[in-house]
Amino acid sequence: MELTWQGRFCVRMRSREATVVADPFPADVGATGRGLTADIVTFSHAEPSPPGALRQMRKAIAPSGAEVLVPASLEKAFVFDGPGEFEVRHVLMTGVRTAPGEASAGPNVAFVYELDGIHVCHVGDIGGLLTEEQIGDIGSVELLCLPMGGQLSPAVASELVAQVDPKFVVPLAVNADASVSAQALDRFMHEMGASNLVPQPRLSVTISTVPSETTLVLLEPRARG
Numbered sequence: 491m492e493l494t495w496q497g498r499f500c501v502r503m504r505s506r507e508a509t510v511v512a513d514p515f516p517a518d519v520g521a522t523g524r525g526l527t528a529d530i531v532t533f534s535h536a537e538p539s540p541p542g543a544l545r546q547m548r549k550a551i552a553p554s555g556a557e558v559l560v561p562a563s564l565e566k567a568f569v570f571d572g573p574g575e576f577e578v579r580h581v582l583m584t585g586v587r588t589a590p591g592e593a594s595a596g597p598n599v600a601f602v603y604e605l606d607g608i609h610v611c612h613v614g615d616i617g618g619l620l621t622e623e624q625i626g627d628i629g630s631v632e633l634l635c636l637p638m639g640g641q642l643s644p645a646v647a648s649e650l651v652a653q654v655d656p657k658f659v660v661p662l663a664v665n666a667d668a669s670v671s672a673q674a675l676d677r678f679m680h681e682m683g684a685s686n687l688v689p690q691p692r693l694s695v696t697i698s699t700v701p702s703e704t705t706l707v708l709l710e711p712r713a714r715g
Contacts, residue, residue, distance in 0.1 A: 491606040493633065493693045497711040498664050499534065499593075501612060501635055502526060505605035508579040512601060512612045512635070514561050525563040530578050532585070532601045533558060533571040534614020535594035573599055581605060586627045591615035591641035593664065600628060607697050608632045611654060615664070617641050620653050632700050633658040633693075639665030644677035651682070657700045660693065660707050682706050 492504045499513035511528040515537070531550075550560045550569040558569050568578045573585040582604040590598035593615045600613040611628055612635040620628070634656035636647055651659055661678060663671035679685060682704075689708040 491608045491610070491695050493610070493635075493660065493695070493709075494691070495660065495662060495709040495711050496526065499612075499614065499637065499662060501660075501662070502528065502712075503603060503605055503610060505581070507605070508581045510581065510603055510605070511564060511567070513614065514564060525561055527563055528567045530581060530583075531560055531564050531567040531569045532583070532612070533569070533599075534601060534612060535590060535598045536596050537593055537615075570601075571599065584627065584629070586624050588613065588620065588624060589617040591617040591637065593640060600624075602628055602631065608695050608700070611635065611656065613637070613650070615640060616650070619646065619650055625653055628654065631656045633660065633695060635660050635662055637662050637664040638678060639663055639667070639671030639674040644674055644681050647674075647678050648681035651704065656704060657702075658693065658695065658705055658707055660709055663711070679706065 494502045501512050503510045508529040510530045512532050550558050552558050552569050552571045573587045576583045584602045585599045588598050588600050598614045603610045609631050610633045611631040631654050638661045665671040684706040687708045689710045
């Protein structure tokens with residue numbers, strides 16, 4: 491399984507079975523509609539669209555019956571935006587409703603994906619710690635995608651890591667102010683006892699390469715938004 495970070499909340503996960511994009515945003519595609527492609531798209535939360543973004547978006551229908559706007563290059567993908575258990579192209583997914591963060595224009599859903607035997611949890615714009623029931627619904631996780639620079643303080647973010655107990659943690663800078671995200675990331679790394687990490691273009695994970703202890707991995711953003 492290969493994971494890349496597109497910027498903000500958006501990550502792209504590629505496995506042998508399918509490609510999944512979590513939380514795409516309009517800047518993922520240009521005015522021509524070229525950009526990310528995927529078999530599956532998930533939205534953890536809704537955000538207000540910037541001016542002009544609708545020209546780059548297309549309408550899709552989620553399993554709930556809700557109409558969802560997706561970047562034009564992703565309009566043919568299966569779209570999910572709510573809690574429940576789903577399976578598409580042999581990819582198992584679980585959506586767990588959580589407390590929303592400050593960027594959400596409504597509820598937040600943490601998604602867990604099983605890709606090549608690796609369980610990836612993207613908590614979206616989460617607003618606080620998980621309940622015992624939510625922890626049970628999320629289950630075992632090898633890789634956690636965690637927002638930085640949003641509502642979660644570095645201390646609470648480290649507590650959330652302890653709750654989920656993943657083997658890899660990938661922080662996502664989600665604040666529009668890069669300095670706010672950088673400061674939050676520095677404090678989080680201190681909380682996690684990590685230092686001198688070099689950002690990588692991607693993270694490739696197999697069952698045999700999963701570490702025994704929690705490891706922090708920094709990724710370079712592929713796009714800006």
